[in-house]
Amino acid sequence: MTPFKPRHDDFEATVRDSFSRGAILHVLETEMSRCEPGFIELRQPITPVTLQHHGYVHGGVVSTLMDIVGGHAAQTLIGAGDSVLTVEFKINMLAPGEGDHLRAEGHVIRPGKNITVCRMDLYASKDGEETLICIGQGTYMRMAGVSDAKMFAERAGGK
Template sequence: MEQSPDAVVVERVRASFERQNAMKLIHANLAVVEAGYTEIHLPIWDGVGQQHGFVHGGVVGMIADSAAGYAAMTLAPSGASVLTVEYKINLVAAADGETLIARGRVTRPGRTLIVTQAEVIAVKDGRETLCALMQQTIMVMQDRVEK
């Protein structure tokens, strides 16, 4: 089981998430914050759909990127921020259902680079279906304040 980050880290991560207008735009919320792990939940609604009725792959990528990035932020020093420098995503099933859950976790912490992974799960009628897998590299930006 993951160790809980202290309240200051949780507040720093949640405050950063609140500054992300893109997450507000798609109605995503940061549901879980633990040391090296976060979850973003997204209700599926018409505004995130594509022409076949599934959630657009770009939206799936957005929540995977943010979930894994915030997992990295839980382990970053207090005066640092984080920035995605690379990710690769495999869309393995249609994102269809009532809710998407992006589960981000740190696979290798580092002082300068942090490697993370995320999986995105579609929840439909209480059943979970894996719809995306992502691997990401995060850069730790020392003494860089977010705007």
């Protein structure tokens, strides 16, 4: 387990609820395989829609996974009524992504009252062997008193 202590008991339900609202993730078939205080793991199959023009995993899919795995890791350590915004992130592409599926890890390095900093790693798995294909570092901001569920309801209702 991680050394971090969540601020409320239902952190996992809150994080999984936010995760489930992202429409693009349904296109990509991404699953949240682990959700712990300060740590998230995502998995997704490498399907035709995820490939770029060279036949490798598209950089946009890579960056999408890196961003959300960092953001949800940050989200595991905030209050029940808060949400998380991406301030910025940076990623290095290390190797082309190919194989059966992808596995992303998001680690909180420094949880803050308002600013949380994470490191992210992305692996491609081929025939049971993993290759590290991307590493990143990102900054996430807590939006106090703006839960995802509340914002979603307001915007859905306003349309």
